[in-house]
Amino acid sequence: MRRIACSLVCVFCLATLTSCVGSDQPISDVNTAEQDAKLVGVWVQVEESETNYLHIAGEGIAAKGAKKPTPGMMRYVLVEQLASDEGVTIGGAGSGNFFVCKLGDNHYASLYPMDQPPPEPGDVPGFWLMKYKVDRDTLKIWMLGTRELAKVVESGALAGTVSKPAPLQFFHIPQVRLTATSEELAAFFKTQAGDKLFGAEPAMDYRRLR
Amino acid sequence: MRNLLTLLAGALCVTTLTSCVESKHPLSDPAAAKQDASLYGVWVSKDASSITYTHIGADGITEEGKGSPPGMMRFANVNHQEAKGKPPSLESAGSGRFFVTQIGAERYANFYFPLDIDRKEEQLHAPAFMFARYQVEEDTLKIWLMDPDPIAKAIEKKLLPGTVERPAPGKAFALPKVTATANSEEWTAFLQTEAGKKSFLEEPLTYRRLRK
Numbered sequence: 001m002r003r004i005a006c007s008l009v010c011v012f013c014l015a016t017l018t019s020c021v022g023s024d025q026p027i028s029d030v031n032t033a034e035q036d037a038k039l040v041g042v043w044v045q046v047e048e049s050e051t052n053y054l055h056i057a058g059e060g061i062a063a064k065g066a067k068k069p070t071p072g073m074m075r076y077v078l079v080e081q082l083a084s085d086e087g088v089t090i091g092g093a094g095s096g097n098f099f100v101c102k103l104g105d106n107h108y109a110s111l112y113p114m115d116q117p118p119p120e121p122g123d124v125p126g127f128w129l130m131k132y133k134v135d136r137d138t139l140k141i142w143m144l145g146t147r148e149l150a151k152v153v154e155s156g157a158l159a160g161t162v163s164k165p166a167p168l169q170f171f172h173i174p175q176v177r178l179t180a181t182s183e184e185l186a187a188f189f190k191t192q193a194g195d196k197l198f199g200a201e202p203a204m205d206y207r208r209l210r
Numbered sequence: 211m212r213n214l215l216t217l218l219a220g221a222l223c224v225t226t227l228t229s230c231v232e233s234k235h236p237l238s239d240p241a242a243a244k245q246d247a248s249l250y251g252v253w254v255s256k257d258a259s260s261i262t263y264t265h266i267g268a269d270g271i272t273e274e275g276k277g278s279p280p281g282m283m284r285f286a287n288v289n290h291q292e293a294k295g296k297p298p299s300l301e302s303a304g305s306g307r308f309f310v311t312q313i314g315a316e317r318y319a320n321f322y323f324p325l326d327i328d329r330k331e332e333q334l335h336a337p338a339f340m341f342a343r344y345q346v347e348e349d350t351l352k353i354w355l356m357d358p359d360p361i362a363k364a365i366e367k368k369l370l371p372g373t374v375e376r377p378a379p380g381k382a383f384a385l386p387k388v389t390a391t392a393n394s395e396e397w398t399a400f401l402q403t404e405a406g407k408k409s410f411l412e413e414p415l416t417y418r419r420l421r422k
Contacts, residue, residue: 057291090267090305
């Protein structure tokens with residue numbers, strides 16, 4: 001069943017036919033994060049009959065359990081629109097929080113599900129890690145390649161676990177869970193091998209609507 | 211904490227500081243409703259400190275094996291706060307379903323209330339509806355919210371079935387709770403009377419179409 005609250009992450013996963021990689025830790029510390037003003041706005045991606053609208057701004061509402069919004073925290077709302085001969089369909093709206101960091105020349109985001117408490121070590125269901133780039137009015141987003149990351153984890157270069165897919169599983173994609181610390185993640189992503197995990201082509205390519 | 215998933219209609223009531231009129235019945239049968247394609251698109255409404263984007267289309271979320279009625283529509287509402295001296299923020303977002311009814315030359319939206327977050331089947335026949343009159347002229351959408359005062363008076367004069375719970379005297383900012391129990395036929399008849407035509411706020415909420 002398609003749920004109304006399908007998240008950006010799930011859309012990414014479906015679009016790229018990868019399983020999502022969860023991480024116990026974000027790439028950076030939310031308490032020292034600063035908002036990236038270049039991300040603020042409404043972004044649109046048109047792919048054949050599907051149009052995704054990605055709204056991004058600061059976190060306006062305190063997360064569950066928090067008294068006030070975290071200064072560096074940002075929020076996205078994704079609205080999916082499908083066009084067909086029969087008309088225009090609104091598929092759903094999903095939302096979540098994230099915060100960003102810069103490592104070298106690259107920008108990264110750590111996303112976590114909506115309505116969760118502010119991230120505390122060992123007290124979160126997992127982060128999804130992404131690389132992004134804003135260039136004038138375009139926003140490109142790269143996801144971690146699951147198969148490539150599985151190899152890295154299995155080699156011991158990055159701490160985590162890999163669950164092999166069942167033999168008859170349709171897409172045959174392993175489940176990867178990163179257990180590396182934020183410092184280990186940041187150090188690895190700064191390497192060439194780490195950067196390659198995000199692949200050459202962005203998973204999402206948005207242009208600014210407003 | 212303000213609920214992130216604020217229903218458009220609920221948000222409108224809060225915005226306009228009016229109480230909402232809840233109806234136990236819609237203005238027409240949802241199963242017989244037709245899409246209003248003139249509403250499709252992304253609409254923008256701006257005030258001094260915020261911009262609201264309202265995405266409207268057909269209802270595309272279906273239960274397994276159970277589709278929405280063909281005429282069911284969906285809105286997704288995202289509010290960007292841009293107050294001076296504060297960083298831009300996403301204050302609220304909501305999504306909900308509605309369908310349209312045409313009575314005479316006027317078009318109305320029947321909003322399901324409360325929001326069907328989990329989309330359970332029984333919520334297809336939600337216990338309450340909220341109505342708004344609307345008009346689309348090219349790329350301008352005007353929405354007139356139902357005004358609870360004339361509806362309350364109509365109920366008290368027995369022109370429309372329902373109940374009115376007035377707040378205790380002296381209670382600041384207290385608003386009457388207006389619940390209409392009229393069926394679709396009674397609503398249709400009422401909205402074509404002079405009293406019915408005056409049962410919406412004079413000032414519309416105005417949206418501009420950003421994209422189709």
